[in-house]
Amino acid sequence: MTLVEAHGVGRRVELPDGSRLDILQGVDLVVEEGDRISIVGRSGSGKSTLLNLLGLLDAPTDGELEFQGRDVRRLSSGARDRLRGSEVGFVFQQFNLLPGRTALQNVQTPLLYDRGSGFWQRERLAREMLERVGLGARLEAKPDRLSGGEQQRVAIARALVRKPKLILADEPTGALDLETGAEVMSLIESVADESGAALVTITHDLAIAARSNRHLRLVGGRLEPLDAAPSAPAVPAPGTLASSVDPALDERLTA
Numbered sequence: 001m002t003l004v005e006a007h008g009v010g011r012r013v014e015l016p017d018g019s020r021l022d023i024l025q026g027v028d029l030v031v032e033e034g035d036r037i038s039i040v041g042r043s044g045s046g047k048s049t050l051l052n053l054l055g056l057l058d059a060p061t062d063g064e065l066e067f068q069g070r071d072v073r074r075l076s077s078g079a080r081d082r083l084r085g086s087e088v089g090f091v092f093q094q095f096n097l098l099p100g101r102t103a104l105q106n107v108q109t110p111l112l113y114d115r116g117s118g119f120w121q122r123e124r125l126a127r128e129m130l131e132r133v134g135l136g137a138r139l140e141a142k143p144d145r146l147s148g149g150e151q152q153r154v155a156i157a158r159a160l161v162r163k164p165k166l167i168l169a170d171e172p173t174g175a176l177d178l179e180t181g182a183e184v185m186s187l188i189e190s191v192a193d194e195s196g197a198a199l200v201t202i203t204h205d206l207a208i209a210a211r212s213n214r215h216l217r218l219v220g221g222r223l224e225p226l227d228a229a230p231s232a233p234a235v236p237a238p239g240t241l242a243s244s245v246d247p248a249l250d251e252r253l254t255a
Contacts, residue, residue, distance in 0.1 A: 003068060003087075003166050003198055004031040004054055010062030010221075011049050023049045025221045027063070033165065035198040036189070038209040041218030047202045048170065050218065054200060055168045056084040068165075085113055089159035089197075091188065093171035095151040097143040097158075103130060103150075104139040107157045118162060129157040133187055149180040153187065160191050167192055169201040173208055185211060 009027040012020050024046045031037065031054070041047050052058040053065060056072065059080070065072040067083060075083070097106050104126050111122035118125060130139055133153040143151055152172070159167065169188060173181030185201075185208055192199045203209050215226040 001033045001068075002030060002066075003033060004029065005066045006030070006053075006060075006063065007065075008063035009053065009060045009065050011046075011053065011058070012061050023221055024053075024060075024223075025062075027223045029054075029216075029223060031166065031198050031200065033198055034196050035200075035214060036192075036212040037198070037200045037214045037216060038212035039200065039202050039216045039218060039223070040204065040206075040209050045218040046221045047218055050223070051168050051170055051200075051202055054166070055088045055090060056080045085110065086162060087165045089162070089164035089167045091152075091156055091159045091167065091169040091172045093174035095143070095155040095175075097151060097154055099143050102140045102142055103135060103146065103154045103157075106143075106154055107161050110158060110162050114162065125161055126157070129161045130154070132191065133157045148176055149184065152176060152180075152184050156184070156188055156191070160195075160197075163195050163197075165195075165197055167197050167199045169199065169203075171203055171205075172201065173203070173205060181205070181208070 006027050006029045009024060009029075010022065011024040012022045015021055027050065039047060039050065049058070053060055053072075056067060059065070059073050059075075068087070070083070072080065098109070101109075104123070107126035107130055108122045111118045111125060114122070127136075127139060130136060133156055135150060135153055135157070138146065138150060141150075143154070146154065152175070167188065172188065173184055176184060188199065189211070199212075201208060201212060209215060217224050217226055
């Protein structure tokens with residue numbers, strides 16, 4: 001099933017002096033259920049803007065963008081919000097946890113907006129998801145009592161508790177050490193595999209990018225496919241360094 005289909009998508013803003021800034025231009029992209037896509041690019045290339053469009057946080061100014069067959073530009077902001085809440089999960093570099101709330105309360109937050117049984121079952125669903133990410137013993141811990149890896153696991157549980165069809169990960173390992181980052185990516189991929197969700201990852205980490213089966217690069221606001229990439233590197237054993245990235249992929253991603 002096609003989740004997202006973009007044809008000639010662009011995003012531009014008007015500057016105070018009346019000039020136009022084109023952030024994205026002519027983006028073509030199809031995201032199917034179960035896809036694993038990595039997007040790399042230099043700072044300012046439009047990666048975050050593209051993520052916002054895919055996640056229905058914004059609408060394009062040019063081209064056609066459909067989410068599950070619905071024209072995003074024709075949706076009201078409220079309709080986009082509801083669709084995003086039920087079908088899209090975000091995992092960010094900064095964990096964005098509510099500081100005064102426990103892990104269990106943080107994961108319940110998205111379910112407060114659920115119009116179905118998820119609202120009434122929010123504590124059970126949040127507890128089950130935290131157990132799934134290995135934090136069953138840390139339900140009552142607040143963010144300042146959790147390590148960086150544990151905070152990211154809470155953020156992952158919060159993003160996936162509503163079982164979204166599309167997971168958008170924006171530098172999900174950027175604040176973590178090498179070993180913890182690999183473990184976190186394995187966790188995201190495992191949960192995505194269980195639900196059949198698509199996973200789109202924006203990253204500067206070549207080892208993380210190599211884990212996907214489709215590799216794209218943003219250059220000057222334009223999305224370019226890369227050549228066939230090697231298999232993902234093995235997840236490092238505890239206490240070891242990650243496998244090196246294939247030099248060919250390294251060259252293509254950093255060109």
